[in-house]
Amino acid sequence: MQTIDLVPADPSAGSTAPVDGAIWPDTVEPSVLAALDPGVSDALDRAPDVLVIGGGMLGLATAWQLRLAGVERVVLIERDRLASHASGGAGALITPGTRPWEDPPAVAALAVESAQLLYAFDADCGGATGLRSMDMLTALPFDLPDGFDPAPPTERIDAAGMADVEPELRGAVCGLLVRDQAHVNPLRYAAALAARGGTAATGVSARGFDVDAGRIVAVRTSHGDFTPGSVVLATGRTGLPRPQIPERWVKGHLIGTEPAPFRLRVGLSTPNGLVVQLADGRLVTGGTRHEGDESVGADPVTTDEIAAHLATLLPAARGLRVTHRWSCFRPATADGVAVADRVPGTDNAWCTAGHDAIGILMAAVTGRILAEWIVGGERPDRAAALAWDRPVPADEASE
Numbered sequence: 125m126q127t128i129d130l131v132p133a134d135p136s137a138g139s140t141a142p143v144d145g146a147i148w149p150d151t152v153e154p155s156v157l158a159a160l161d162p163g164v165s166d167a168l169d170r171a172p173d174v175l176v177i178g179g180g181m182l183g184l185a186t187a188w189q190l191r192l193a194g195v196e197r198v199v200l201i202e203r204d205r206l207a208s209h210a211s212g213g214a215g216a217l218i219t220p221g222t223r224p225w226e227d228p229p230a231v232a233a234l235a236v237e238s239a240q241l242l243y244a245f246d247a248d249c250g251g252a253t254g255l256r257s258m259d260m261l262t263a264l265p266f267d268l269p270d271g272f273d274p275a276p277p278t279e280r281i282d283a284a285g286m287a288d289v290e291p292e293l294r295g296a297v298c299g300l301l302v303r304d305q306a307h308v309n310p311l312r313y314a315a316a317l318a319a320r321g322g323t324a325a326t327g328v329s330a331r332g333f334d335v336d337a338g339r340i341v342a343v344r345t346s347h348g349d350f351t352p353g354s355v356v357l358a359t360g361r362t363g364l365p366r367p368q369i370p371e372r373w374v375k376g377h378l379i380g381t382e383p384a385p386f387r388l389r390v391g392l393s394t395p396n397g398l399v400v401q402l403a404d405g406r407l408v409t410g411g412t413r414h415e416g417d418e419s420v421g422a423d424p425v426t427t428d429e430i431a432a433h434l435a436t437l438l439p440a441a442r443g444l445r446v447t448h449r450w451s452c453f454r455p456a457t458a459d460g461v462a463v464a465d466r467v468p469g470t471d472n473a474w475c476t477a478g479h480d481a482i483g484i485l486m487a488a489v490t491g492r493i494l495a496e497w498i499v500g501g502e503r504p505d506r507a508a509a510l511a512w513d514r515p516v517p518a519d520e521a522s523e
């Protein structure tokens with residue numbers, strides 16, 4: 125028998141309010157917040173078909189997909205509250221149309237599939253995720269080369285056309301417009317998934333596994349042992365002592381404002397981050413990337429800089445009161461691509477980790493891939509893009 129101890133995950137582990145200050149709790153009813161903290165019952169199934177560890181968007185979407193695939197007994201355990209880390213602090217843009225600029229083609233295709241799963245899920249549950257369609261404008265401070273003609277669905281917007289696309293915007297030379305992208309409310313999405321993903325328990329921390337003959341035979345937790353048929357580790361980073369692809373955290377900051385007196389026509393992506401307007405007029409902006417900063421809590425200097433960028437970009441926003449300032453940690457890998465694979469050395473455990481800046485977008489398809497694999501017994505072909513053993517360029521291979 126071998127024991128594997130999980131290393132503590134997110135640097136904010138143990139803090140009482142991991143995404144302290146985020147705007148999202150102020151955008152939902154108390155019933156949504158209550159759904160994200162069900163607590164733990166004495167009657168919790170200790171031997172479920174699948175135990176999912178981690179109640180961020182990836183764990184919740186995996187539990188939902190397992191139930192959809194017919195798995196009867198799915199239990200999810202979460203150390204804090206559901207969606208209380210990156211998943212509850214994200215900007216929550218759903219922008220599959222921009223992924224070909226950033227990701228390998230196979231990952232960009234997964235992003236499209238994931239968005240479609242999310243749209244269908246939202247329709248099935250009567251709009252419970254807070255999904256709103258929006259066009260997304262990437263505003264550039266430099267001109268694009270003559271003849272640069274992006275592939276659909278991206279449209280090139282030259283200087284003369286920028287004011288038609290977004291009259292409030294200043295300082296951008298040109299842009300790339302992708303129509304029909306979307307935004308979700310991350311807490312509504314998480315609560316809707318939790319309602320359809322078996323039984324979730326909060327305040328339960330996994331500490332490690334007992335492994336015998338290549339199988340996880342017991343999961344040790346703060347609330348006793350579980351003996352599940354299969355295990356999915358969805359803890360942001362794997363927490364495994366030696367992941368094959370080095371993992372890292374990328375701290376990000378966002379701010380929220382009081383309602384603006386104008387209505388943006390589009391969501392904005394800029395070199396200084398994103399701007400999205402909520403249905404009630406409030407603006408959410410930021411999305412800084414601080415590699416290696418493991419300090420917990422929002423830095424006031426950084427959030428002031430985000431507010432200053434907003435005022436430059438949208439002069440009409442100058443003077444808006446900043447009501448929320450927060451930060452959280454993107455779980456990331458050395459090469460910037462997530463993992464969804466078996467836990468090395470086991471045949472009944474899987475993990476997904478490192479979704480970096482697109483985990484809200486990628487949750488649905490990742491959950492689907494893992495559910496297909498667990499239920500069908502074979503690795504789905506499209507999971508190859510998220511494999512542990514993909515080659516990682518040498519200059520990215522150190523943590």
Ligand SMILES: Cc1cc2nc3c(=O)[nH]c(=O)nc-3n(C[C@H](O)[C@H](O)[C@H](O)COP(=O)(O)OP(=O)(O)OC[C@H]3O[C@@H](n4cnc5c(N)ncnc54)[C@H](O)[C@@H]3O)c2cc1C
Pocket residue numbers: 130133134177178179180181182183201202203204205206207208209210211212213214215216217218328329330331358359360361363375376377378411412452453454455476477478479480481482483484485486
């Ligand atoms: C500033 C910012 C903006 C972002 N904007 C977007 C965006 O616009 N669109 C988008 O798609 N993505 C966005 N992201 C990225 C997205 O938030 C993440 O990729 C995603 O939330 C990761 O989800 P996860 O479930 O893997 O991890 P997490 O949300 O970190 O969830 C992991 C969970 O596992 C739990 N856990 C860890 N260890 C244990 C244990 N031992 N036992 C029990 N539970 C455990 C943790 O408590 C945590 O709740 C943004 C991120 C940041 C920081």
